[in-house]
Structure formats: C-alpha cells, structure tokens
Amino acid sequence: MKTVAGSDTDVRRRRVLRLWALGMLYWLWLTSALGARSSPSAASESAEALLSLASHQHDNGGDTVGAVNSLRGAIELSPTYGRAYLELGKCLHVLATSVQTPKKVALQRAAEAEAAFRTAITLSGDTHTSAPIGMAYYCFASLQSHRGRIPEAEELLR
Secondary structure, three states: OEEOOEEHHHHHHHHHHHHHHHHHHHHHHHHHHOOHHHOHHHHHHHHHHHHHHHHHHHHOOOOHHHHHHHHHHHHHHOOOOHHHHHHHHHHHHHHHHOOOOOHHHHHHHHHHHHHHHHHHHHOOOOOOOOOOHHHHHHHHHHHHHHOOOHHHHHHHOO
C-alpha cells in the first residue's frame, strides 16, 4: 500500500537512516564531550565517521545538503582529509547541476565544488585519507564539462 511519502519500505528505510545518523551524531558528541577530539587519531576517526554518515545521507537518503554539512564537519576536524574534499566536491556538483537550484546558487556551488576538487587533488598521496587521484580528476573534469569548459575538462583527463 502506498503512502504519501512513498512505499512502506521507503518509510522504514528513512527511519533506519535517521536513527543511524542520530547514533553517529551522538557518538561524535560523546567523544568530543570526553575530550577525545584533542588527539589527532580521535579527530581522524571522527572525520571518518562523518564521511560515512555523509555517504549514507547522500546515497541512501538522498539528503545531499545534509551530506555537504557532514563533509564540512569532517574537513573541519581533519583539514588534510582528501577523501572528504573529493566527496564534498561530488555533492556540491550534484547540487550545482540540479534543475531545482537557482542559477546564482548553482554557480556558487560549482565554484565551491571546483575548490574542493582542487584541494582533493593537491592532498592526494599514499595515505588512507587521500582521495583516489583518478576519481578526483574525473569528477573535476565532469564539473568543468557541465560548466561548458570543455578544453579544461579534456586537459584534466589527459
């Protein structure tokens, strides 16, 4: 039986996602309240948790704005976390190309996505927190293509 918000399965999935997100936020709050943020490894773990939360928000719940906020939190905790910059750029690219986004806001989101992709590429390296370099270049080229900057997109893919 269909409901206004979708099927019963969709409603249950959203509830589970919300509960999981609340649990993650509680865990982050608890670790910060206990002073765990002061250690670099705890900050890295919290950033990883926020990256995971963002992934669930964007992929499973369709909450791209919530994912952007989670990724900005991860970057705040760990400013050299290349994967968070890559995922932030991808989410901002989605928001920039949405037909529901006003033109002025779309241009701003695209500029933010470009900055995030550039940072992800700059931070690429051999650590587990770096962005996959090929994916970063591909996503950046896709953004440039959507912005009508075809020569720049081609250059990124070489």
